[in-house]
Ligand SMILES: Nc1nc2c(ncn2[C@@H]2O[C@H](COP(=O)(O)OP(=O)(O)OP(=O)(O)O)[C@@H](O)[C@H]2O)c(=O)[nH]1
């Protein structure tokens with residue numbers, strides 16, 4: 001990891017070892033994130049608070065095929081629209097903490113509602129694994145999920161788990177490994193908005209690409225956030241750009257401001 005990436009992560013209280021991959025664990029409240037986290041990391045974990053917040057932060061470690069992974073258990077959220085401090089933490093870490101991949105844990109018994117968050121994260125990053133947890137509950141209720149169809153539709157890896165029963169966790173580790181270490185390509189499904197919004201995105205996107213943030217955050221997603229015009233978040237983006245900009249690579253960038 002480069003120095004800028006390290007500084008960025010440290011601002012979230014994350015200081016991973018050299019050669020240690022960072023995996024964010026996101027999901028709606030009560031879907032089994034912490035159960036997945038505990039099953040994968042066992043006793044190799046420590047907890048504290050997110051810097052400056054009274055929200056619990058847990059980090060843990062596991063190794064798989066000689067690679068070391070740090071898991072970061074994010075607060076449970078229904079969306080990333082930052083209506084609460086939990087949503088803000090989850091959104092900022094996924095956007096600016098530069099995780100090498102994000103696992104989004106879904107409740108197999110209420111997929112439709114849970115997919116909302118997965119689609120939001122898929123707008124931000126292609127490095128995502130969908131983990132459909134509570135599969136034992138779904139089976140009990142006679143819910144059948146067509147995983148091949150779901151994976152095809154979403155365009156990202158989908159893994160079935162029952163974390164409380166320790167089922168599917170090795171498949172999850174392999175899916176993480178494939179995305180992070182083997183650089184497996186994904187094609188996350190993108191939400192298509194109304195004609196007006198799509199036209200505005202088309203106008204903004206090339207300008208955002210010129211500013212040179214496209215390799216860190218999705219230009220399409222940034223265009224949507226500019227259209228939201230949430231001033232606090234735009235300021236956050238500006239701070240992030242100034243940490244990450246490299247004037248030699250990117251002569252167009254201007255003093256850390258999103259100059260459009
Ligand atoms: N039956 C079943 N229960 C599970 C499974 N995974 C987790 N649970 C249970 O679901 C409840 C919530 O699990 P947590 O791991 O705390 O969920 P969480 O997503 O971390 O919750 P928040 O941190 O509050 O958002 C607990 O009672 C778990 O034991 C599973 O695969 N099957």
Ligand SMILES: [Mg+2]
Nearest residue numbers: 033034035073
């Ligand atoms: Mg939890």
